[in-house]
Amino acid sequence: MAEAMGFFTDTTVCIGCKACEVACKEWNQLPAENGGIRELSGDSYDNTRRLDGIHWRHVRFIEQFKGPYDGRWLMMSDVCKHCVQAGCLEVCPTGAIIRTEFDTVVIQSDVCNGCRACIAACPFGVIDINPVSGTAQKCTLCYDRLKVGLEPACSKACPTDSIQFGTIAELRPRAQKRVDQLKAQGVEAHLYGADPTGPLGGLNSFYLLVDKDEVYGLPHKPQLPSRNLTKSAGFSVLSAGVLGVLALVGLRKRRMDQVGGSGGSN
Amino acid sequence: MPPDTFFSGAPHWTWFIVPYFYVGGLAGGAYFLAALLEWFGQPDDRPVIRTGYRVAAWGAIVSGVLLTIDLGRPLRFWHMLFQSANLPAIMFKPWSPISFGAWAILLFGLFAVLSALGSAAEEGRLQAPLLRAVGSVVRGGVAKLVAAVGGLLGFFVAGYTGVLLSVTNRPIWSDSPWLGALFVASGASTGAAALILLAPARGATTRSLEWLSSFDSKALVVELVVLAIFIGSLGAVNRAWLSVWGLLLLVGVVWLGILAPLRLHMQGRPLAGAAKLVLLGGFLLRLATMLASEGIDRYRVAAGM
Numbered sequence: 001m002a003e004a005m006g007f008f009t010d011t012t013v014c015i016g017c018k019a020c021e022v023a024c025k026e027w028n029q030l031p032a033e034n035g036g037i038r039e040l041s042g043d044s045y046d047n048t049r050r051l052d053g054i055h056w057r058h059v060r061f062i063e064q065f066k067g068p069y070d071g072r073w074l075m076m077s078d079v080c081k082h083c084v085q086a087g088c089l090e091v092c093p094t095g096a097i098i099r100t101e102f103d104t105v106v107i108q109s110d111v112c113n114g115c116r117a118c119i120a121a122c123p124f125g126v127i128d129i130n131p132v133s134g135t136a137q138k139c140t141l142c143y144d145r146l147k148v149g150l151e152p153a154c155s156k157a158c159p160t161d162s163i164q165f166g167t168i169a170e171l172r173p174r175a176q177k178r179v180d181q182l183k184a185q186g187v188e189a190h191l192y193g194a195d196p197t198g199p200l201g202g203l204n205s206f207y208l209l210v211d212k213d214e215v216y217g218l219p220h221k222p223q224l225p226s227r228n229l230t231k232s233a234g235f236s237v238l239s240a241g242v243l244g245v246l247a248l249v250g251l252r253k254r255r256m257d258q259v260g261g262s263g264g265s266n
Numbered sequence: 267m268p269p270d271t272f273f274s275g276a277p278h279w280t281w282f283i284v285p286y287f288y289v290g291g292l293a294g295g296a297y298f299l300a301a302l303l304e305w306f307g308q309p310d311d312r313p314v315i316r317t318g319y320r321v322a323a324w325g326a327i328v329s330g331v332l333l334t335i336d337l338g339r340p341l342r343f344w345h346m347l348f349q350s351a352n353l354p355a356i357m358f359k360p361w362s363p364i365s366f367g368a369w370a371i372l373l374f375g376l377f378a379v380l381s382a383l384g385s386a387a388e389e390g391r392l393q394a395p396l397l398r399a400v401g402s403v404v405r406g407g408v409a410k411l412v413a414a415v416g417g418l419l420g421f422f423v424a425g426y427t428g429v430l431l432s433v434t435n436r437p438i439w440s441d442s443p444w445l446g447a448l449f450v451a452s453g454a455s456t457g458a459a460a461l462i463l464l465a466p467a468r469g470a471t472t473r474s475l476e477w478l479s480s481f482d483s484k485a486l487v488v489e490l491v492v493l494a495i496f497i498g499s500l501g502a503v504n505r506a507w508l509s510v511w512g513l514l515l516l517v518g519v520v521w522l523g524i525l526a527p528l529r530l531h532m533q534g535r536p537l538a539g540a541a542k543l544v545l546l547g548g549f550l551l552r553l554a555t556m557l558a559s560e561g562i563d564r565y566r567v568a569a570g571m
Contacts, residue, residue: 050275050563052275087435090361090362091359091362091363091364091365091433091434092359092362093346093357093359093362093364093365093368094342094345094346094350094357095345095349095350095357096345110350111342111345111350111351112338112339112342112345113337113338113339113340113342113343113345113346114337114338114339114342115337115338115346115364116277116278116279116338117277117362117364117430117434119275119276119277119278120274120275120276120277120279120434120435120436120439121433121434121435122274122275122435123270123271123273123274123435124273124274125273125274125275126275127275128275129278129338133338134338134339135338135339136338212267214267214268214273217273218273219270219271219273219274220267220270221270222270222435223270223435225433225434225435225440226361226433228429228432228433228440228443229361229363229429229432229433231443232428232429232432232433232443232444232445232446232447233429233446234443235443235444235446235447236425236426236428236429236446236447236449236450238447239425239446239447239448239450239451239488239492240421240425240450242488243421243450243451243454243484243485243488244298244302244421246481246484246485246488247299247302247481247484248302248306250477250480250481250484251302251303251306251307251477254473254477255308
């Protein structure tokens, strides 16, 4: 197996140019939304708004303004996290979602039947249906480019190196160094998803953030969907058992009443 | 800050999946009751048993159709059963409810159809020689054996849909492990209600119907208790019910679907009225539970909307 590959996204140097979104769309030949006639969000300069089946990259604009001269912009190029323990891969009933030799998570479009279990399983809201293919789709971390030794289209296009591509072993210390540098400058920065002992065994696409995780639309402690499986199945069996016993007790009572009734009439 | 489940995306399980969850639960509950009567009932319960098998068979068929047409690529439905690139290898993930559910609904359908053929043969209603031959085999001990396996599968089909919802990262669904238990109870109550409504046309006796009514009351009490535990277990997530779906849960499910029919059962009023309310409540339970979560979109939360 090749080395684990991924992205380190330093949100402090993102300028919101959306070159990554465009590069992703071009390389992966993703269709335009609504035949190319886009609706404006109306309440933000961000008109993409979310990741979905035809937006595998999304530059999130977080507009923190108390007044016209008091505020800041946070920008984050969001993408599939390529979780080390992936919820989508766990629930996929067709085997369409696979882990590649680069430790990334890829949906095989020719196998997926569009059941959408992976959409509900992803804690980050990354996956959605591509209306053209009718299948669930998301970032492949440019699996086709990786296989021929090329860098993913988005990080290649990023003009500020906010999106950095490389081996996870190389990216993690580099990210920590950047956090230390920012902290030395008095900026409260932290890494999201870089800890291999953290939630989901770490994320192969991890981030440097300067505000709370939730501000960036990221769950603080993402979990696997299977956390509920044993309990939920157990309570269902318990409920079925109680109902079965109640039904049998009712049948027995009916028989006893019948025996009692026929005994009384004799 | 919102709970972590609020950042996931909605799977758009709506107008085919809500009826599927309802019909699947009802069919599973009806078969389970028919199977119990097959084993422990009396000869005058046969009309109810036959109705139960028939409801289950049609319910399983309708469920399969609803599930298939809801897929983004319906012609690939078999990818859930076999490995498409490695035929004829089986595709089965025991830790994925949607995977074992696909197998369960297939097997349940098979057993329900076998039982229905057996009961139709018993009534002499089968004309086609092949169906008559199959139906005539499913009698006596074979019928009981089929009913035992099918009954367990029936309860499984009724409950796995709730487990499936819990094994996601969606708000409400995955914030409690009690949805499976709730759907099992609802499947039992709606299954009994369907039999109360349909079995009289096949000659069900008053004694059978009284037992069904008595069981339905107990199932409704279990459903109410589990619903209360489910709501209690949601904690802070309960604010998601501050919508039209919460109102529907309170008025449509608790009041119309559980308390009102319970009162009718206790008063010994005509059974059909209570049964119709139970069927309505069971549907509204699926509708409210599904759409309350479906309506929460992650970007609205992230944007503070």
